[in-house]
Amino acid sequence: MSKSKYKKTLASTVVAASLLLSGCGLFGMEEKEKIDPPEEVTYTEEQTEVTEKTTNNEKEAADQTQEAETSETVKTELYLVDKNGYVVPQTLELPKTESVAxxxxxxxxxxxxxxxxxxxxxxxxxxxxxxxxxxxKDKVATVDFSSEFKDYKAEDELKILQSITWTLTQFDSIEQVKLQMNGHPLEEMPVNGTPIGDELTRKDGINIDTSQVADITNTKPVTVYYIGGEADSYYFVPVTKRVSNKIENNIDAAINELIKGPSVASHLLNEFNSDVELLGEPKVENGKVTLNFNESIFGSFDKKMISQNVLDSLVLTLTEQQGIESVVVTVNGKAELMNEEGKKLTEPVTRPENVNTGSF
Incomplete structure (x- = not known):
């Protein structure tokens, strides 16, 4: 998985809320009070200079205050559970601290x-x-919980493990997680007995979907990003699918799962056309993967435009792969795509530092 996505120094959600504003008596007044017109005021040149200087000083002070308030928080990905039970990253502004983990x-x-x-x-x-x-220590985070940690429902056990693991491994300094309770190592979870093993990593998966797998022993995990939420409040949901071991290239496997889409009962969405195909093997060089699709990747054929959700799903999914830092999308061998804002995609697209912030 790309290291860039873990960098922190997990914020707002991609959920876009609409505000309904109501006016109180704005047009309901039967009679207006009479207000005397302002007296004419004449400023001397010296007074004008003082006024302008005061205004500039106030503006500078306000800017400094806003900058100070911004510097006192840090964007952090928290893996929370949505209403459908998915563990989802939401980036929130947390108070700045040295103990980020x-x-x-x-x-x-x-x-x-x-x-x-x-x-x-x-x-x-x-x-x-x-x-x-x-x-x-040595990129391993050892977490010690008090006795209250065991007070959860059995059906929440995997969600708790995934939330803890994926929240901690966003940081560059952490690749593995070990759990303890009251100073004693946990080899399995205390309620439903889920094995923990020596350590937890992102390779263990998240929101694991085995619904379309007959024989899990001949499969391997690949994590892809589908769309959750509702219109005007969408966000990206990581889902670990099981794919055949016969598919040697994990990039091919991930793109196949994106095109196939989530299961019908998943409450998740996908904007990939079912006719989308790769026209050649993905090319990986210096952390950059170049993909050559047919024209079905276009969200708008006449403008050669790619849907932002399709592009974001691709970038988030492929930068989960070890060594992939950025993505280049071409169609029929040509890099002539535009995003939904009408901008040409002339540069490789990198993963955002934070996921589901309200803007990608």
Missing amino acids: TQALEYLVKNGPVTEMLPNGFQAVIPDDTKISVNV
Whole structure:
């Protein structure tokens, strides 16, 4: 998976909310009060200079205050659970701290500090009142939970594991996660007994879908990004599918799953046309993958335009692959595509530093 997506130094959601504004008595007044016109005021040149200087100073002070407030927060991906039960990254502005890993997990605790920040339909996953400490060494994060950690429902166990693992491994300094409770290593989860093993990584998957797999032993995992939410409030959902071991190229496998789309009962969407095809093997060079599609990749044939959701799904999915940093999309061997804003895609598209921020 591309390292760029983990960089932090997990914010807002892609969910776009609409505001209904109502005026109170704006046109309902029967009689207006009479207001005397302002007296004519004449400023001397010296007074004008003082006024302008004061205004500039006030503006500069306001700008500095806004900059200071911005620098006191940091965008962090929190893997929260949506109304359909999917573990989904939502980027929120958290207070700046040196203990970013510990803070990220504290914001996953139910009824904790994240409560007032939760996007509509989302919830935190770690049980109420759980105390957490994180120790990071050699890219392994050892997380110790208090006894409250075991107070969850069995059906939430995998969601908790995935949320913790994917939230922590967004950071460059963490690749693996180990769990403890009251200082004792956990070899399995305390409620439903899900095996944990030596460590947890993103290779274990997220929102795992095996619905179309007959024999899981001859498959391997590949994570793709579909669209969740509703009109005007869409966001990207990572889903780990199982694909045949016979497919040697994971890039091919991922694109095939994007074109195939999510299962009918998944509540997820996909904007890829079923006729989309790769016209050749993906070419990978220096972290850049070049894809050559047929014209079915276009969302608008006459303008040679690619849907932003299609482009975003491609970039998010392929930068999950080890060593892939950016994506170039061509059609019939030519790089003549435009995005929905009418801009030509002349440069490779990289993964955003944060996912589901409200803008890609």
